Amino acid sequence: MNPLTLNRKKRSMPRWVGQSCRAIGLINILILPLIALAATLFSALPARAETSASPQTQQMTLDEVKSGSLLLKSTEPGRYVEATRVATDVDIVVSGPTARTRITQIFTNPSNGWVEAVYAYPLPEDSAVHGLKMVVGKRVIVGDIKERQEAKAIYETAKAAGQKASLVEQERPNLFTNSVANIGPHEQVVVQIDLQEPIRLSNNVFSLRIPLVVAPRYNPASVTQSADISANGTGWGTASDPVPDREKITSPVLDPRLNALVNPVSVKVRLQAGFNLGEVKSQYHAVKTETVNDQTQVITLADGAHADRDFELTWTPKDNKTPTVGLFREHVGKDDYALAYITPPVIEQQKDTRPREIVFVIDNSGSMGGTSMDQAKASLDYALSRLKPADRFNVIRFDDTMDLLFTDTVKADAKNVSTAREFINSLQASGGTEMLEPLRAALNDPRPADQSFIRQIVFLTDGAIGNEQQLLDAIAAKRGRSRVFMVGIGSAPNNYLMNRAAELGRGSFTSIGSGEQVNDCMRDLFAKLENPVVTNLVATFSSGNVDMTPSNLPDLYRGEPLVIAAKLGSLSGTLTVKGMIGRQPWEMTVPLANAATGEGLSKLWARRKISDAEVESTLGTISIDDANKRILKLALEHGLVTRLTSLVAVDKTPSRNADMPLTRSDVPLNLPAGWDFDRVFGEQTLRKADINSPDIEQIAHSNKPVTAQDALEQLPLPQTATDAELRMIGGLLILLASGALFLFNRKSGLKAS
Template sequence: MTFTITALPEKQCAPQPDAGLGALRTEQGNLPLESVDVTAAVAGTAAEMAVTQCFRNPHDVPLEATYVFPLPSRAAVTAFTMEADGHVVEGVLKERAQARADYDQALAEGRRAAIAEEDRPDVFTMRVGNIVPGERVTVRLALSGPLPYEDGAATFRFPLVVAPRYVPGAPLSGPSTGAGTAPDTDAVPDASRITPPVLLPGFPDPVRLALAVRFDPAAVAPYDVASSLHVVREEESGDGVVVRLEPGERLDRDFILRLRFPASNSLTLVPDEPGRTDAESGEGDGTFLLTVVPPEGERRTPKDVVLLLDRSGSMGGWKMVAARRAAARIVDTLTSDDRFAVFSFDHVVERPDGLSAGLVPASDRNRFRAVEHLAGLSARGGTELLRPLSEAIALLTEDGGGGLGRDRVLVLVTDGQVANEDEILARIGPALADVRMHTVGIDRAVNAAFLGRLAGLGSGRCELVESEDRLDAAMEHIHRRVGAPLVTGLRMSADGLDLVDGSVEPFGSLFSGVPLTVSGRFRGAAAGSLTLSGTGPDGEPWERRVEGAAGGGGAVRAMWARGRVRALEDRYAIGAQGWPTPYDEGERALEEKIVATSLRYGVLSRFTAFVAVDSRVVGEGGPGHRVVQPVELPSGWEPPVPPAPSPGAPIMLAAASYGGADAFGAPPPAPAAGGFAQAVPPPAAGPRMVGRARMSAPAPAPAGNTLAEVRPQLVQELERLAGVDRLSPRELRGYLADLGSRLSALASHLGGHPDLSALARDLEAAEEPGSDPGDLLARVRDLLRALTGEPGPGAAERPSFWKRR
């Protein structure tokens, strides 16, 4: 087998002596995203943030740049601007389909435009189109979000990279919804939007990152500030202390600051700004934020505990060590009055020897068996999370699980790197009302939004562990959470404050060391008090009355609106099994309510998008080049192991990809480091391909080879076709010619399959004059579907990708 790779002139792309595989440097630069700047102003347990992204076009034709990036999952995105050539355009929040139509029309008319969309509560997509050659375009997002507070410290966590996620399910037919590295599947219909290509280690000139956090001296000032994953420096200024990130850091892990200061009971009443009142619509005149500190004490109730430990490949390295320690610590907290079960899972679910029959007493012998099983676990396989969660909930809620007077507790230890979050919530969400669920997220780029949603539905706690050094403190918190809450049966009453019915989301119990925060809307004047009451740790009635104090700023309103939208989105995700078509009226009403809430309060949601369109025409016919910004490999993750190249497959020199399950939803046969089967990105999904690999004539095939042997490769070729619609006519002809060489090799392997051989010959001539690439593409799809048994067009209708994931 012979491969020929076109050489590039050294003057254009000089190799870097200390860089990784495929690392090149050009005078124009490598990638469109030049810099990311984050600034935050912290006041107590709230933060107002601004994110600035600068894109540059290094090409000689207009460019569209796509960047998939994370934001804090509980933060509200409230404003968006685009600046180019000294001109600032304010973004407008619109229903998502309308925003996309406005963006596409602007690009077709040759105008600059930018659009910001939410794909997950913590994953967003930015597209900036018609960036003219050599130009810089800057986009800015404004956010407001809460800081979780626990055991005397608040945490400011800002995610900086979208980690690869396991994608289960069978690929869908038709064009992909995005330009990522994984195909859309029936379990994750928008997988191609949340799987950006990953930079290979050593790639030079990473994105310039700047991050600064300022503390409001008028609010409670922290007396201790600690950064767990980054080197920072503190600076004194006239308006407070500023913590800055040292230059040169890469966007490969979360930025985490822990701020120690005392908490106290408070009720902040924030009137709406003039001109923004919702009194006429019945939504109220202001927003309140109530904070109540838990009492001292301890409640002891027998428990039924099921522990789920993720041992998938993405948990490799320090994460597996930390996860085993965390799980063992949880088992050790149990007493002889408790019952428990331990599940370890990847694409299969396993239980310790001798502990496989239901819930067992937490005797010394059984706990030793469980810890011994946990100590022998290593990372492997894919993250099939739905099955173990379903089995655990069934064990706790069926056949007498969680007997009378016993707490039912589910603890999940994982990095949460799955893409089918909504499918999981739809299947298990309703059952979590009967189980208290805690999640322990272990990663430097953890899927915090999903783990927080699970814990919220299960009225539990979400603890995030970003390093082994952090593990001991985190497990102290979890130890208290696994125990019974201090105050249960909470209810709230108002005195002198007219609350808007339905504006307060249900709240859980009070736990040791964790203040409870409740927000909602009120009518009339910003005056009055709220009383929280329930049953205390000693079984006696418990009550706290908090007087209100008027406050200012729009952060409280925005955070309440974001929480309201997230609660509605979770109800939407849980509301049905699968993705029925057409949607029923209940779903339509819920969609309309999410859109109305998002637009009324100006916060981004899954059904809306911010779009900014320039009035000036800067080009003709839309962008001539499209680039998806590759992201960093998360810190602590093993580099992807490239698969053996298929005959004639394109060689990607700047980015690698993580895929998920194979085409039929089965687990990968031999997972690589990181726990994901490796997949070649679809054409043009990542950085530009350099040259094409050609294969010499294949040798005759051995007798007896069958179609079943090559079916997986045929399925992979069919998946790749989902991305060819983005190629130019010239690129499409080249791709089809390369495909012909690969199909020719497969036909030869089969001993001369007549249909495959004939198609391969025609494809190899795709670059010759007179060939019809459109007809060839249609023939390829028809034959591959016939040979693989994949459904054709119209076999299963896709929903809009922002609906029913």
């Protein structure tokens, strides 16, 4: 039918037909879409009978983000829930050789729902964590030390019952997690953690380091594994994972280009040195200093600091009159505890004239991007300048691949050193941190019986890995005649790995946190490499019944003190230390009666005994079962958090009804200062102000760009809002549709009449 014929037929139709057609057209245009929309809304609503309102979680789109936040995906597409925020206050009292620290964390829930906050935070690797308090309003709940599994069960039971609870667990000696359950809408919960740590002394400088940020850690895939076959005869078993707790040590990290710094931190140190103070210096932060007297100062962080780098404070005695001996005591129960610092003298002696064979290992993985790579290159360039023509050397670089500059160590002549410098200058930071194989390559000694060279390994890295135990096992198994010297690079190095690797490798640990420190730190390192150590050390107490740590004293390098902790029935008599400085015998006797009063020495002694058990287990001198028994006994007796024990606090009064949903909220961390976000996580496709990485390993291993949607899709959350608003909108649309029909029918009726 052509259009002309259709028009003639339309004009010949009765009037009522035309009115009906217009009515139908109006319904199609205006009313049916409203009805369809209302029907769609109602069909999307869950069929449920309950009408009581449940807590609503504040949701937003990426376009609505106004400040740095961590957003967790909800079940509604394109909408997210804001994570819990945290603020940290660190209060430290230094009393002679020890520091007593109280860390106060304030968790604030910005949402309208109930949440569980999970926060990963660093602590000094040699600290003794022993106290936990949770403050809710005016209620103070004190934590108890329990075996780890028991503490976890208590926490989970309290969480399910709607009670506020806090759980402090050790994931590594320098990495802890704090879980806080049942934080109500817009509520604050305060958690306080108490710990003791020893003051460090090296090269006449006293120091205190407080780690403030957990660096993102590379967790290697399970390539090198061992199998555990069940003993029940079924033949089935499981394969090992080099990082069995990878989910617990991986926290979301904010991109500093798109997010304001989070986790504000305040630090206050009351420094009571016990001697007249000279220079007091904060290495990486601006501080305010108040002098109380010649021996006491109060140091506070300048306003506006955030947890994105470690805090380090150093001090020296006035006129450089550093004490060579320190002796302190504490009486607890029936026992006395002693802590002794003894620095051997620097004696001019005939140096070991043997040349050195040095293997330099440099980390050029993604976490070394930014200033860290510059510091590592400068440090290695300085090291090459200190080589002598008779020395031999090699350079190994690694990310998730590895290259040896030479097939074997070569003479340190001008040509080879120049080749090494060109190789180092060409390095770029990228990729993962597969540290195990380059370490094994460095430890591989083709001439293990050759005593004509002093064999040394200098390892430059930030240590940002999760498989520390694999590396420590490798050092213990393959160290041979090599000595391992660790150089920590960057604003937040993994000090636990560095110190333990140096201890097992019979070397030392040097930390370089800024470019300005490179020359001084490397000069100190080579002073240790080039000078003979104090060897064959033996310590004896004249009184019997002494439990001393370390039981086997390590060799000392120039400027390092011998630090001994001991448990005695009675602090009386003398302590005598003997050793060899080069070829000369050395001896020092210290009377114990005049020891000064110290604080927390019993807990520091127990913490060091726990570390001894870990080291002996790694070296294979005791079994893992024996080490675990020793660790558990010490931890329970002295109330310490270890890998086998945790602190748990529970408020007996429920605060959340059991039928109210609880959302897990992983608290985000800042990227350590100086790190390059793209080098760590791969180049990102950036969208809005809150692109976070809830799964660091997946992003680090991925070769494709990661969008905000990709990053946030990892964390589905329950939909906690009610459907009341949708039902109201649907009802309003139906009312509008009904009204339109009524008006149309009324108008049609009037025209017909």
